[in-house]
Amino acid sequence: MGCVESMNYEIVLRDATFKESREYIKKTYAEFRDVEPGFKVFDTHVIGLPPIAIGLEGDFVIFPFTKPCHGTFLLRVEDKEEAARLWALKK
């Protein structure tokens, strides 16, 4: 997932379990979308236990990113086009 690694991202949460990161999104962001594993965010297929919550805050997209050795990170990335695409998804 070199694409994510090259993005200008902010780490919102680290060393969390996947479930903790999902709960964090639902508690913290007024808007989020539930997606299935494999759903594409940017050029990455997100993984996780369904449903996977993707947070939205203006032009920012907040999504989980899991690595086998480092667990789940919650990343916050500003991208107007991708945010608009996700905002347009049905709740």
Added chain:
Amino acid sequence: MGRSVTGEPTTQPATALLVLGCPQVPVQTSIALYLISRLKKSDIVPTVAGNKAANTLLVVADPDRHYLGEVMDLDRAVVMITEKKRDFDRCFVFIHNDAGITYAGTMSAISKAKVYAIIYGEHYEDLVKQIDFPCITIAAKAVHNPLPLKKVIDEVAPWAA
């Protein structure tokens, strides 16, 4: 000729994907090679998917490829299964941390394979409790010594299922 997970004869050999976790727990590499050996003896074609370190540990341990077949990057495997370009009859996910649970849940959702969660490590009991998706759980407290986990795998005999 192989058998599908439903037991029906197929013209294609049966296939299995081994999803490796972080290789920081030593038993993973040993059990992966053992499982590959047992699968191959049952005419099941194994493919390994892991990160670079986990894959390299296997490739270096089996330089003449007596056991290993195809080895691929884990992210690539997720993409191919998600995009329906490829799937497997069985999927074994190695789990010793929360990321492993996340990958197993993902495989359970995106793949038609029969998923086996192979859970080990110091905190294996806590991880077993987190399994809330369809899969067969194979679990033992195994960190350095692979024998407790091998014993449970032999009892389940997933190559024969």
